[in-house]
Amino acid sequence: MQKNKKSIAETKIEFSTTTNLIEQSSFHYNLQERETPNLYRYLYDYESIPKVSFNHRVVPMNMPSEIWITDTTFRDGQQSTSPFTVEQIVHLFGLLHKLGGPRGLIRQSEFFVYTEKDRRAVEECMALGYEFPEVTSWIRASEKDFALVKSLGIKETGVLVSCSDYHIYNKMGLTRKSAMEKYLGVVRQVLDQGIRPRCHFEDITRADYYGFVVPFAEALVRLGEEYGCPIRIRACDTMGYGVTYPGAALPRSVPGIIYGLQQYAGVTSDMLEWHGHNDFYKVVTNASTAWLYGASGVNCSMLGIGERTGNCPLEAMVIEYASLRGTTDGMDLPTITEIARYFEEEIGYEIPPRTPFTGRNFNVTRAGIHADGLLKDEEIYNIFNTAKLLGRPAAVAVDSHSGLAGIAHWVNGFFRLTGEDCIDKRSPVVAAMKEKVDAEYAAGRNTVMGDGELESMLMAADYGEYTRLSRIHLKHHE
Numbered sequence: 001m002q003k004n005k006k007s008i009a010e011t012k013i014e015f016s017t018t019t020n021l022i023e024q025s026s027f028h029y030n031l032q033e034r035e036t037p038n039l040y041r042y043l044y045d046y047e048s049i050p051k052v053s054f055n056h057r058v059v060p061m062n063m064p065s066e067i068w069i070t071d072t073t074f075r076d077g078q079q080s081t082s083p084f085t086v087e088q089i090v091h092l093f094g095l096l097h098k099l100g101g102p103r104g105l106i107r108q109s110e111f112f113v114y115t116e117k118d119r120r121a122v123e124e125c126m127a128l129g130y131e132f133p134e135v136t137s138w139i140r141a142s143e144k145d146f147a148l149v150k151s152l153g154i155k156e157t158g159v160l161v162s163c164s165d166y167h168i169y170n171k172m173g174l175t176r177k178s179a180m181e182k183y184l185g186v187v188r189q190v191l192d193q194g195i196r197p198r199c200h201f202e203d204i205t206r207a208d209y210y211g212f213v214v215p216f217a218e219a220l221v222r223l224g225e226e227y228g229c230p231i232r233i234r235a236c237d238t239m240g241y242g243v244t245y246p247g248a249a250l251p252r253s254v255p256g257i258i259y260g261l262q263q264y265a266g267v268t269s270d271m272l273e274w275h276g277h278n279d280f281y282k283v284v285t286n287a288s289t290a291w292l293y294g295a296s297g298v299n300c301s302m303l304g305i306g307e308r309t310g311n312c313p314l315e316a317m318v319i320e321y322a323s324l325r326g327t328t329d330g331m332d333l334p335t336i337t338e339i340a341r342y343f344e345e346e347i348g349y350e351i352p353p354r355t356p357f358t359g360r361n362f363n364v365t366r367a368g369i370h371a372d373g374l375l376k377d378e379e380i381y382n383i384f385n386t387a388k389l390l391g392r393p394a395a396v397a398v399d400s401h402s403g404l405a406g407i408a409h410w411v412n413g414f415f416r417l418t419g420e421d422c423i424d425k426r427s428p429v430v431a432a433m434k435e436k437v438d439a440e441y442a443a444g445r446n447t448v449m450g451d452g453e454l455e456s457m458l459m460a461a462d463y464g465e466y467t468r469l470s471r472i473h474l475k476h477h478e
Contacts, residue, residue: 081349
C-alpha cells in the first residue's frame, strides 16, 4: 500500500522502551475521502477465490505482557443457534467463570439487551457477583439503547462502526467523512452516559487501512484522552479474509493490521482486541497471530458458534494460551469437557465428533495398529494427557479394524483399569470378544460397536471375568 506523502507529518525519532531502539515516530494519516468506494477488486472480484497479495513488508512480533480471552457466545454466537433459555445462559456463564480461573483469563462476555429475556439473563449473570467475566453489551447507535445499558448497570458496550467501503458506501450510503463523523458522535454519546465504548471495526480486512482505519482509530484515541476513558478497538475480520503469511499486504495481513493500529494510531495493547470468523479455516491461527503481534484480547465463542462458519472457538484459544505461555495460569481445563457435554446433553447442540478437544472422537482411535500403540504407551497416539487435562481419557472405537489391541484398550478404558489391573491383548477373554466382533462384521455390519453391545459380549464371553473387572472398577472409583 503506497503511503500518501501529503498526509504524513514530519517524521520524528524517539527512544522506545519496548524495543530499546531509537525509532521513527509521529506518522500521521489523514482521512482520505473519495467519491467512489475502494472495493479492492484486484483482491476481491467476487467471481473467483479472493487473492492474497504480498509486498514483502514484515513487521515485528510484539506479544503483550498480558493476554486474555473475551466471549461472544451470547451475542454473535447465539445468532447461529436456537436461542438459549435464561437458565442455560446463566449456567454457561458460570462455566466461563470456572474455566477462566482465579486470574479471570476469560475477561468479558457480551450480551444483547433488546428483549426481556436478554435483560433477565444479564441481570441474573450480574447477580452472581463474579469479577470475571465482566458482563458487557452490544447496542445499536440509539439514545434508547444507551439508556437501557446504563439502567442495567453495564459498564462497557460494543458499538458497531463498520469500516470498509462495502459497508460505508454500499450498505449505509455514506461517505468516509460522514461515516467517521457519525461514529464519533455516537461514541461521544456513549461516553457522555458514563459507559466505556468498545468500537467494533467491522470488515477491517476489506477496509482502506491508511485512508480510513488508521485516521479513525487515531481520532478515537484522542477522544478517549479528552474524556479520560481509553476506547477499546475490536478489529473484526468479519468475512474471515485475514492471513498470517510473512510479507502479505494489507488489508488482509493480520500482523500488519495489529502493528499499524499501535504504531500509527497509538492504540495500546490492552485496548486492542481481535474478532475473527472461520470462512477460510484460518480463525484460530489469525487469533493467535493477533496476540503475537500486540493485541491483548481475542474474542471467541464457546465451540466456535457464530454466523456462517462461526467465530474463533474459545476452547481452542484456552489451549493456545497454554501453548504460548507454557502455563494455564489457573484456567480449569476440564471445564471445556463440561461445556461440551452441557451443549450436547442439555441444549441439544450436535458437536461434530472429530472437533478438537470437544468432539466425541477427538482422541478416539479405530485402527488396530494405533490401539496397539496406545496399549504400550499412550503418548504414542494421544496429543497430551487428555484424561488429566480435559477429563477425557484416550479411547478406542471398536469396529472391523480394531483387532485384539483395540478390544483390550476398550475393556481397560470402559472399566478405567490402570497399572497391573489392565488386561493384555493376549487375554483369552479378548480373543473371545474378537470372535464375536468379527462375526458381526462378517455378517455385513458397517457401524461402530457401542459400549452396551461390547459390555454384553464381554458378559457372554466370560461372566466371571466381567464380574472381576466390575469389582476392580467399583473399588477404585466408587
